[in-house]
Amino acid sequence: MTIIQIQIETSPIATWQLLDEFEQEHLTDNHLIGACSVFTGKMRSSNHNDEVIAMTLEHYPGMTEQQIRTQVDTVIAEYPVDACLVHHRVGEVTPGDSLVLCATWSAHRAQSFRACEEIFEALKSTAPFWKKETLANGDTRWVESNTKNPRP
Amino acid sequence: MTITIKYFASLREAQGVAERTFNSSEVHTVADVIARHELAFPENTLISVNQVYAYPETELNSGDEVAFFPPVTGG
Numbered sequence: 671m672t673i674i675q676i677q678i679e680t681s682p683i684a685t686w687q688l689l690d691e692f693e694q695e696h697l698t699d700n701h702l703i704g705a706c707s708v709f710t711g712k713m714r715s716s717n718h719n720d721e722v723i724a725m726t727l728e729h730y731p732g733m734t735e736q737q738i739r740t741q742v743d744t745v746i747a748e749y750p751v752d753a754c755l756v757h758h759r760v761g762e763v764t765p766g767d768s769l770v771l772c773a774t775w776s777a778h779r780a781q782s783f784r785a786c787e788e789i790f791e792a793l794k795s796t797a798p799f800w801k802k803e804t805l806a807n808g809d810t811r812w813v814e815s816n817t818k819n820p821r822p
Numbered sequence: 823m824t825i826t827i828k829y830f831a832s833l834r835e836a837q838g839v840a841e842r843t844f845n846s847s848e849v850h851t852v853a854d855v856i857a858r859h860e861l862a863f864p865e866n867t868l869i870s871v872n873q874v875y876a877y878p879e880t881e882l883n884s885g886d887e888v889a890f891f892p893p894v895t896g897g
Contacts, residue, residue, distance in 0.1 A: 711897055728831055729896070730889060733873035758896060770897050790897065798870075799896025800831035812832045813895040 672746055673697075673753040676738050678729060680761040683768040685710050692755050697775060703752050705779040707786035709772045715765035717813070721806035727760040727769070730798035734758075741792035749785040751776040756789065758799065823849050823884045830891035836861060853878040855888055866893055 673696045689708065697703060715722055742754055753775040763769065772790045776782040794816060801813040825844045829837045837859075849855055852869055856878060869876045870889045882888065 727896070730828075730830055730870075730873070730891065733870060733889070736873055737875075794894075794897035796875075796894065797896050798830065798868075798891060798894050800892065801895045802831070812892065815893045816895045816897065 672751060674739070674742055675754070676735050676742070676756045678731070678734055678758050678760055680759070683710075683757050683759050683771055685768055685771050688755070688757060688771060689773060692753070692773075697753060700752060702777055703775045704777050705782040706773060706775045707779070707782040709770075709786050709790050710768055711770040711790075713763050713765050713767045713769055717803060720803075722765065722803045723806050724804040725763050726802045726804075727763060728800045728802070729758075729760050733798050737797050738793055741796060742789055745785050745788040745792060749776075749781045749788065751781055751785045754785070754789065756793065758793070758797070760799070823847055823882070825849060825855060825882060825884070826887045827855065828887065828889040830889065832892050833863065833867065833890050849882060851878065851882060852876055852880045852888060855882070863890055864892065867891070868893065 675692065713725055738756055746754065751774045755771065755773045757771040759767065759769045772786055774782045774785040774789065776785070802810055803813060804810050823846060826841065827844060828841050829839065834840050844855065844858065852871065856863065868891050871880050871882065872887055
């Protein structure tokens, strides 16, 4: 049975601390795990050649967690893993802030690599989050699309 | 039939409200809800019913929560 933790939060994502705590709490006794893959996404200070100084991340509480869980279940049916941890930031962020953490643990590297990538790509194309950028000149704009597959 | 409608991101700003309630016996599908909006939704608008992705032809029941939002941009 896969251990799955999905969390949406307004406080900063302490990537490596969260990974440590998750392993300590759930995985210390599982010596069959030989691989852990981690993806962490950060806010950049540039988008479409404009300087971005801040961003607001909005989401659909309830549907977001449910949608990520559905995607995780679909991916791990194909690439079985022992554990999956997903954290996503919402609210006000600035360049350099961690926006997302996706980690998977498995016996061998192939499953954890593939599951981590597939879960993250599924999150990006289907989880109901929206970004609004604040540019250096004070203008604000919604990020219109971030994926080649916009229809879930 | 009572339906709760939610709007997110740019669609919330365009509609001017985050949420409204429809009370009507003439609403049977999401398309009926869309038709009752004065302001047309962009072509790329996404729909959910009870927090699951849905389509204009999705049938509704009283108490359902319908949401309209633009393409998602998380991650």
